[in-house]
Amino acid sequence: MLALIALGGLSIFKMNSLAGAAQQLGVVERDKLTAMGELDAAISDFRSAEGLVIIGTLPDEKKIAIDRVKGADATIDRQLTFLSGTLANPVSKTRLKEFADNWRPLRQGANETIRLGLANQNDVAGAQYLDELKPFMTAAAAVDTMLDNQKALSQTRADDAKALAGTAKTITIVATLIVLATLGFLLFMLIKGIARPVAAMTAALTELGRGNLAVAVPVDARKDEIGDLATAMTALRDQLSAAERAKQEQTTLIVDSIGTALEQLAKGDLTTRVHADLTGPFATLKTNFNAALDEVSSVMGAVSEATNGINSGAADIRQASDDLSHRTEQQAASLEETAAAMHEITTTVRQTAEGANRANVVVDETRIEAQKSGDIVSRAVEAMSGIERASAEISEIISVIDGIAFQTNLLALNAGVEAARAGDAGRGFAVVASEVRALAQRSADAAKDVKTKITASSEQVDIGVGLVGDTGKALTRIIERVTEISSLVSAIAASAEQQATGLQQVNTAVGEMDNVTQQNAAMVEEATAAARSLAVEADALAREVARFKLGNTVAVRAAPVVHQLQARAASAGRAMARPVRRAGGGGSAAPKSDDDWSDF
Structure with a gap:
């Protein structure tokens, strides 16, 4: 175990060393090489941009070259700062210092060359540019030497990392082999000391589970x-x-x-019981079994009694359904007749409404014609008034003519008197005066005659104007009466239309009641069929219950409840029927039994 710990620690140490070497090679050394490469490229770019400033002829070309010079100069300063802080190898640091020492005066000279190039002193600038070649090559050689040295250092570090990785791989393989050997040994000891005895006891437990109680336990x-x-x-x-x-x-x-x-x-013997003396949980089984039989016996007794009640109730329901079906059929027939009568009444009222509408149209036309006649009479009155005014004017003219004839007659008379005085000389004039007098007399007679006739005509016109006025007033009263009649006829037509609509709704309601009654009749038939089926099932249930032997158990009495429901239904039916009889005429009906379902 200690060896495993030591190998694990050594492996961790080597892996950490390998990670550090990879970090150094992959990041630090890479950044240094990148900085040196950028430094080398910036030097070359600076030199070429300086030459473009000298040989450029256009201002834009010189401006682009100046921008390149500034960019390269900034890159060189940045990389010098970075490499000065990161380089650790003495050779690289020496080459970096050599480059810096050569670059500072070279950049100062280049600035002067660029100034001359911008001033178009190209000859002087070109000569100075050639003089800078040797210092530039020295600086570039220092950078190249530094870059080669850095590449060699990176290769050395890569070789060291590869060797370190090989060592870590060898240690890992050795540690894995040792761990596998240790696990094999421990597994062997586990099988020998634990697994085999446990397997034997597992087999013994399996036999016990199968019911082999004689199995030997190792x-x-x-x-x-x-x-x-x-x-x-x-x-x-x-x-x-x-x-x-x-x-x-x-x-x-x-x-x-x-x-x-x-x-x-x-x-089928429900009176049997368990009388044996059982102990433990079987005593509870005995008690529960006997109690269950008591309950089953009681329930079967109740079922028997309920079956009798169901039979009785089913018979009553069947009788009530038959009575209800008969009354429903009668009601359906009455409703059908009522619907037919309502349809006829609706048709008649509809025709009456249509006749009233037509009468209303005729009255409106009559009123319009009367109004037109009134207008004509008004115009006739106006014409009569004009005639009356013309007659008055003619009478005045006739009066003037009569006056003229009178004056002419006087003049003729005076002329005759003067002619008589003149003797024979005035005889002809006397004849003329006599003729003029005769003419004036005839004019006066004619004017008087015309005046008499005009006076008579004026009187007739006055009478005509009065009659026409009376006719206009009569027509006005007729128009008023016709208008009133039109309003009444319109009201009658609207009422008839409303009555027709109401009767149509009543007819629809009666039709719906007829449909509902038909549906009720169908439902009554279904209820009758269900009651008969219930009676059949109740008989079958009674036969099944009769198979069991019951004890002296008290069952629930169901039949009286059914008869009580029948009595309540009959009482409710009679209570609903009494207001109907009083509304129908107050006639008395014969009393019926409480069990008669016809009043339901």
Whole structure:
């Protein structure tokens, strides 16, 4: 065990050493090589960018070259700082110092060369650029030497790590072999000291589980846990043997007592009981068996009584179902007749509503025509008024003409008088005056005659205007009455429509009641069939119960409950029927028995 611990510690130490070497080689040395490579590349980039500043002709080219110079210079400074803090090899540190000593003056000269190149003094700058070649080569050679030395150091460290890995592998293999040998030895001792005895006792327990109580338990003179387990198994075997003998005795007693009782029970004798003296848990079995038979006997007695009650109730239900089916059929027929009558009434009311609607339309048309007649009469009244005004104007004109004729007659008379005075010279003028006078007289007579006729016409027009006015008033009253009649007819039509709608709803309700009644009739038929099936099943149950021999047990009386339910149903039916009789006319009916289900 100590050797295993030592090997494990040595393996851990070597693995840690290998991890450190891998860390050193994979990270530290790699970073150094990377820094040196970037330093070498930055020197070359700085030198080439410096040359581009000198030979460049365009400002953009010179600007790009300056940016490259600045980037390379920054990289060189960064890598110098990194390598100064990480290099540990004396040769590498010496080469790094050599590079730094050559680089500082070289960079100062390069700055001057770049300044001359930017000032387009290319000849001077080119000569100075060539003078910097030797220091540049010296610095580059120092970097190359440092890089080669670092590569050699990395290879050496890789070889050391490889050797360390080989050593760790050898130690691991040796430790694994030692552990396997130790485990083999321990396994052999475990099988010899524990597994074999446990396997033997397991086989003995398997035999005990199969019921072999004569199996031999392998007991050695051992004082350990295996010996204690063997002793306990021996005691368990002896106890199981004693329990098996007691079980056999109890089994014989149970078969003799309970077996006989079960045989009698199988024959239908529910009065049999177990009287044997059983002990232990079998005494409880005896008590429970006898109590169960008491309960079964009581239940079977109750079932017998209930079967009788079911028979009686099924007969009553069948009779009630038949009565209910008969009444349902009568009700269905009455509802069918009622539905037919309601349908006819609905049709009649619908026709009445349609006639009222048509009458309403006719009255509306009559009212419109009366209104048109009223308008015509109004226009006739206006025309009569115009005629009356024209007649008055004509009378005034005739009066003027009559006045003119009177004046003309006077003038003619004066002319005749003057002509008579003139003698023969005025005779012709007298003739003319006589003719004018005669004409004026005829004009006056004609004007008087026209005035008389116009006066008579005016009186007739006045009478016509009065009559037309009366006609307009009569038409107005007729329009009012027609409007009132139209409103009444509209109300009658609306009422008839509402009555038709209500009767349609009543007809629908009656139809639904008819359907429900038909469904109730079908359900009554199903209930009757179920009652008959119940009676058949109750008879079968009674025959099955009759097979058992029952003791003097008191059963639950079920039949009186059924008759009480019948009496309650009959009383409820009579209570519902009395208001119907009073509503139907107050006639008295013959009293019926409480068991008559026709009132249900």
